[in-house]
Amino acid sequence: MAVAEFKPSNSITHLRSSSQLSILSKRLSLTKPCSFRTLSRTQKARISCSVAPNEVQAPAVQTQEPKSKPECYGVFCLTYDLKAEAETRSWKKLINIAVSGAAGMIANHLLFKLASGEVFGPDQPIALKLLGSERSFQALEGVAMELEDSLFPLLREVSIGIDSYEVFQEADWALLIGAKPRGPGMERAGLLDINGQIFAEQGKALNAVASRNVKVIVVGNPCNTNALICLKNAPNIPAKNFHALTRLDENRAKCQLALKAGVFYDKVSNMTIWGNHSTTQVPDFLNARIDSLPVKEVIKDHKWLENEFTEKVQKRGGVLIQKWGRSSAASTAVSIVDAMRALITPTPEGDWFSSGVYTNGNPYGIAEDIVFSMPCRSKGDGDYELVKDVIFDDYLRQRMAKTEAELLAEKRCVAHLTGEGVAVCDLPSGDTMLPGEM
Numbered sequence: 474m475a476v477a478e479f480k481p482s483n484s485i486t487h488l489r490s491s492s493q494l495s496i497l498s499k500r501l502s503l504t505k506p507c508s509f510r511t512l513s514r515t516q517k518a519r520i521s522c523s524v525a526p527n528e529v530q531a532p533a534v535q536t537q538e539p540k541s542k543p544e545c546y547g548v549f550c551l552t553y554d555l556k557a558e559a560e561t562r563s564w565k566k567l568i569n570i571a572v573s574g575a576a577g578m579i580a581n582h583l584l585f586k587l588a589s590g591e592v593f594g595p596d597q598p599i600a601l602k603l604l605g606s607e608r609s610f611q612a613l614e615g616v617a618m619e620l621e622d623s624l625f626p627l628l629r630e631v632s633i634g635i636d637s638y639e640v641f642q643e644a645d646w647a648l649l650i651g652a653k654p655r656g657p658g659m660e661r662a663g664l665l666d667i668n669g670q671i672f673a674e675q676g677k678a679l680n681a682v683a684s685r686n687v688k689v690i691v692v693g694n695p696c697n698t699n700a701l702i703c704l705k706n707a708p709n710i711p712a713k714n715f716h717a718l719t720r721l722d723e724n725r726a727k728c729q730l731a732l733k734a735g736v737f738y739d740k741v742s743n744m745t746i747w748g749n750h751s752t753t754q755v756p757d758f759l760n761a762r763i764d765s766l767p768v769k770e771v772i773k774d775h776k777w778l779e780n781e782f783t784e785k786v787q788k789r790g791g792v793l794i795q796k797w798g799r800s801s802a803a804s805t806a807v808s809i810v811d812a813m814r815a816l817i818t819p820t821p822e823g824d825w826f827s828s829g830v831y832t833n834g835n836p837y838g839i840a841e842d843i844v845f846s847m848p849c850r851s852k853g854d855g856d857y858e859l860v861k862d863v864i865f866d867d868y869l870r871q872r873m874a875k876t877e878a879e880l881l882a883e884k885r886c887v888a889h890l891t892g893e894g895v896a897v898c899d900l901p902s903g904d905t906m907l908p909g910e911m
């Protein structure tokens with residue numbers, strides 16, 4: 474990307490968004506407004522601003538913007554030579570990706586994958602809109618600096634902010650990672666309330682300012698119920714557009730089956746994670762396949778499947794924390810990429826992927842009106858359909874009932890955040906830690 478230096482005299486400056494105009498005007502203390510023009514070729518508004526020296530009242534001193542206001546960051550505010558844009562004519566329309574918790578560990582892996590084109594491909598420019606908390610604002614600036622220094626050709630805009638109503642504007646994707654970790658001694662109900670409030674607020678913000686077709690992936694825990702809270706607070710966005718990330722659990726389950734069967738993990742397919750992203754989740758070995766064969770035909774040790782395999786997947790996150798000293802970040806970022814790609818590329822014939830989705834009219838008899846991980850297929854258009862041809866046995870039904878009961882109890886705990894009355898918190902006894910916890 475060629476970047477032309479901004480000169481505040483007689484220059485024609487091409488900005489990338491209307492918000493940049495106000496920043497430019499402020500920097501130059503312009504007395505007259507600049508003019509707009511739209512380039513139909515790119516279908517994107519650009520602003521031409523003729524600046525005569527006598528219009529400049531003060532030196533181009535950079536004024537401090539209020540921290541809550543997202544704006545272009547650093548090099549992403551600079552202008553660039555339109556001639557150099559010839560190269561980018563074949564590029565697609567810019568995609569706006571909002572990421573919350575952008576100064577956190579998962580985002581630190583994810584943002585660079587997004588910017589490198591790993592999700593949307595080498596001809597798809599993107600804008601990153603980074604949401605942080607007040608405490609993490611400085612760290613957010615650090616993240617933006619690293620993005621600047623990476624010189625990603627596809628990364629056309631970066632903005633940072635702490636107000637979700639500002640950051641989520643026109644978002645095509647919202648990757649909601651930011652959440653409070655559970656502190657020592659904090660009950661799961663406490664975590665549900667604290668984080669639930671974050672997701673209620675972010676749901677409202679998405680409802681108000683995001684694209685009507687925004688795809689939302691909730692990562693922050695407890696992600697299923699946070700996704701439910703979020704969608705309930707965004708009535709103008711289809712509930713089907715909200716996902717809770719269970720792709721990491723799917724990937725972990727595939728890995729364990731491959732290990733036991735002694736095959737490379739690309740041989741494992743049709744892996745469903747049913748239910749909650751907690752230790753009640755059900756990795757489904759009944760419907761999964763290894764080399765196109767039912768798992769039970771390849772792995773004859775059915776006791777291992779029922780006990781060890783299931784528990785290994787459910788508790789993988791906790792074991793990882795014990796070894797690593799922190800929660801999985803890199804593999805979570807990889808699984809977010811997988812989850813996004815699963816929605817924008819056609820699912821291979823006969824296969825499916827897992828995602829926590831709204832149980833509205835599901836064919837499995839699962840309680841309606843919760844976010845439950847289920848098997849999905851996509852045509853690659855951002856949408857999905859539930860897979861119908863799955864089988865159940867008593868073991869699977871029993872396990873599914875347990876994770877369903879947990880999600881229904883979580884839902885009752887957050888009734889005050891979903892507009893469904895007074896919360897009554899009667900979570901099943903025994904702490905079903907989140908997979909990312911000890």
Ligand SMILES: NC(=O)c1ccc[n+]([C@@H]2O[C@H](COP(=O)([O-])OP(=O)(O)OC[C@H]3O[C@@H](n4cnc5c(N)ncnc54)[C@H](O)[C@@H]3O)[C@@H](O)[C@H]2O)c1
Binds near residue numbers: 580606718805
């Ligand atoms: N679904 C999954 O598979 C999965 C896997 C791993 C982790 N997680 C969850 O993802 C979340 C983030 O994990 P991490 O390792 O990146 O944590 P982290 O603590 O490194 O980062 C979280 C970031 O979010 C920010 N934040 C807090 N509240 C915010 C808010 N209201 N708006 C915007 N930002 C906010 C924090 O300041 C912090 O920078 C946790 O809730 C974790 O449990 C989910």
